[in-house]
Amino acid sequence: MSQATLMDGTGLARRIVDETAKRAADLTGRTGVTPCLATVLVGEDPASVTYVRMKQNRSRKAGIASRHVPLPATTTTAELITTLTELSADPAVHGILLQHPMGHHIDERAAFEAIAPEKDVDGVTLASFSAMSFGLPGFSSCTPGGIIRLLDEYDVDPAGKRAVVVGRSAILGKPVGLLLLGRDATVTYCHSRTPAADLSSVVREADIVVAAVGRPRLIRGEDIKPGAVVVDAGYNAGNVGDVDFDSARERASLITPVPGGVGPMTIATLLSQTVEAAVRQTVA
């Protein structure tokens, strides 16, 4: 079989950011309101610092203002909730991003819930999760939303397909499975406690594989069903995904590279949802 076609997240994300920039400029021209994304970072984890900086840089290119709130690693859950409540009440802020992960001492769920649903452009609140689960309007979690957009771009219709999601995190694995279910896929979840033999047998049956467990090269080409669509949403040190790319691309029909696949789509979705939030919050 020939090698899989690459799903180009970088190119699609660039087009989404260009469209987002036009929408932002239109809003600013019509109303004088500049969309504003507040980024909140607890501590100085190097990867998180990089991701937040990427979000700020791309926001600037899209005509979105950033308000950065760096907090010390010692910040308590109560202090973080106070910051997020203030940002939620600030009319100049349209979207709020709380970078994950935070320190183990922080109650992440309580912190995310302090974000007003209408400003939850990262799709992390229970309100956003429930809306997404029921197919109601709301903001999707950014990486899952970006993955579905990428599948659409490459005419991958999940309806009737067997999809496996490897991973069950609140911001990635769980929601992407629900979005695929919403598109009528037959979804199975595997995760870090799934025995290796079960993982292998489930992946072997899957038409769509979404790897989101954070284990470098866990998914091997020998387990990929010939012609399957493979989406690698793993972020591991050294820009290594959860899929063994070289062996998987020999069997897949479509595959996302790392870097250049799902990652750029995450940020493009965040920016697009920020401008959408600003439009909804602006009485023209």
Ligand SMILES: Nc1nc2c(c(=O)[nH]1)N[C@@H](CN(C=O)c1ccc(C(=O)N[C@@H](CCC(=O)O)C(=O)O)cc1)CN2
């Ligand atoms: N609150 C959130 N926290 C986290 C999220 C999220 O969506 N919301 N996702 C990940 C990390 N992440 C954004 O925060 C992220 C990771 C990677 C990329 C990306 O574009 N990666 C590039 C490579 C980057 C490089 O060159 O260094 C790629 O894949 O091409 C974007 C966003 C965890 N936390």
